[in-house]
Amino acid sequence: MPSYLSPGVYPRETDFSFYVKQISTSSAAMVGVAEKGPINKPTLLTSWEQFLKTFGGYINEGYLAYAARSFFDNGGSVLYVCRVAHYADPTDRNTLSGQKAAAKLVSQMDMYLLNGDPDPLPPQEIFDVFAVNEGIWANRLEVRIDNSDNVLDEFVDLHVLLKGEVVETFSKVSSDENSSDFIELRVNGISDYITVHDIWEPVGDTGMGTPRGGTYALSGGDNGLIDIADVDYIGDPSQRTGLFAFDEIDALNLLMVPGVTTVPVINAGIGYAESRKDLLFVADAPPMLEPLDVVNFRKGQGTYTHAAFNSSYAALYYPWLEISDPVTAQKKNIPPSGAVAGCCARSDQKTHVWWAPAGIDRGRIFNALTVAYKTSRGERDVLYPEGINTIAVFPDTGINIWGQKTLQSQPSAVDRVNVRRLMMYIEEAISESSRFVVFEPNNPQTWRALGRLINPFLQDIKEKGGLYDYAFQCDEETNTPVVIDRNEMMARVFVKPTKTAEFIELNFILSGTGAVFSELIP
DSSP: OOOOOSSSOOOOOOOOOOOOOOOOSOOEEEEEOOSSSOBTOOEEEOSHHHHHHHHOSOOTTOSHHHHHHHHHHTTOOOEEEEEOOOBSSTTOGGGBOOBOOEEEEEBSHHHHHTTTOSSOOOOOEEEEEEESSOSGGGGGEEEEEEEOSOTTOOEEEEEEEETTEEEEEEEEEESOTTSTTBHHHHHTTTOSSEEEEEOSOOOSSGGGGSBOSEEEEOBOOBOOOTTOOHHHHHOOTTTTOGGGGGTTOOOOOEEEOTTOOOHHHHHHHHHHHHHHOSOEEEEEOOTTOOHHHHHHHHHTOTTOOSOOOOBTTEEEEESOEEEEOTTTSSEEEEOSHHHHHHHHHHHHHHSOTTSOSOSSSTTBOOSOOEESSOOOHHHHHHHGGGTEEEEEEETTTEEEEEOOBOBOOSOSGGGBHHHHHHHHHHHHHHHHHGGGGTTSOOSHHHHHHHHHHHHHHHHHHHHTTSEEEEEEEOSTTTSOHHHHHTTOOOOEEEEEEOOOOOSOOOOOOOOOTTOOHHHHOO
C-alpha cells in the first residue's frame, strides 16, 4: 500500500475483468514435396491461389498440392506448408541436394573491347542471377536485359520471363552499388522469381559493371527429390526441418504428411503431436488396401511387424479419395487427410470445436468423385472398433466421413476426435490465459482470481453444449503448505465432456387397437 502524507482523494484501480481469450481450433499444417517454394520454412497460406503462387501446381512426386486443394475446397482457411527435400546429412542444412537454377550476367563493356582491340578482355561475369528457391521449375526462367547504346550508361531494364512470357519488369535499375536504384536493392526480396548478386568489383568507368543486353537462360535447378526418405519428412529438431519446422508456430491444431503412409513417418507424426499436446495428427491409411489389410496395418499384425498405433493425439482415415486429376483429366486417387482437415475447419465454422467433424453435413467431402474403395456396413463394423475412420459413399448424401475415433486403444472419453479436440482447446486456452497469476502471491486472493477466469469460460462451453458439467478447485486442499513451499500453485479442473450420438437405436412398438399410448410409455 502507498503511504499517504496529506489528505486527499487517491483513486486506485483493481482489474477483475480477466477472461480466457479465444484461440484457433482448425489451423492446419502440411509437410510434403512441392514444385517450388522455400524448403523447410513454414509458410502461411489462406487460399489455393496463394499455394499455386508460392509452391506451384500438381506434381507426380507427391500429394501435397492435391491435399492443399482438398483442404481449401472443404472449408479450410489457414494452412501452414513446409516443403521438404533430401539432405545428405539430416543434421546439416548445408547438405541439401536441391539446387537453385542460375545464370551469369556479363559486362556491357566487353562487347566494345572485343571490337578491334588488339588485346581484348575475356567476358567479365559481373552478376549472378539465382532462382528464389530450388527446383527444376526455374529452368524455364530467363532474364532479359535491355540497355542503351551508351556503354557508360549504368541503367538497364531487367525483365523476368517464365516460359517465354514476361512476368516481372524492373525499369532503370542501376549497376552502381551506391545508387538507390542498385539492381540488388530493386530486385532482391521483391521479385517472386529471382535474386541478383554482385560478383565483380567495377574498375575504371561505371559502364564496366553494366550488364550486357540480351537474354540469359537460367539452368541447373534441381528439386532435391533423388533419394528422399522418411527422415526428410520427419526432419531433425536441431535443424528445424520436416515436422520440427513447426516448432515455433503455436497456433496449430491439425498436422498431416499427405500420402506418406510409412510406419516411421506416422509414428513420428504421432510422437510430435503427443509432445506438443496441442494438435491432432491426421494420418492416411496406405493406398489400395482391403479393409482387413488396414486393420492389420493399424494393429501391426499380419504382414506388418510394427507396434500398433496407439494415441489419442492421432486419427486414421480410410480409404483414399478418387478425383478427376486437373493435370490429366483422368481419375486419380489422393489421400483423404487434406479433405478431413478441411471438414474439421468447416465444422468449427458452423458449430464449435467439440462437435464431431463427421456425418452427412459437417463430414461431407466436396470436389471428389468417389472413394478408392466403397466399404459395406459389415466392413465398417470391422474397421470402426479398431479406430479406423471410414469415408463412406451413400446414394443420397454423397461422400461422408463416417467415423471420428482417435487411435487410442484403451476406451475412454478421448478415444473420440471431438473430445480430444475439446480438451486441447480447453487446456491451451486456459494455460495461455492463466499466465497473469505467475509470480502473484500464492494465497486465497490469487486462487479466487484464477477461479474468476476459468469458471465463466467453462460455463460458456457448458451452455453451448460442450460439457455436461464441470468443477474448478483451487484452495487450501490443493495448495497445501508443502505445495506452497515448492513455489507451486495447484488447481484442478474437472470436466464431463459431451458425447456424440454415434449409435442410434429406434424401437418400433406394435400395440393393440384399443391401447392408449400414454399407458405404454414408461
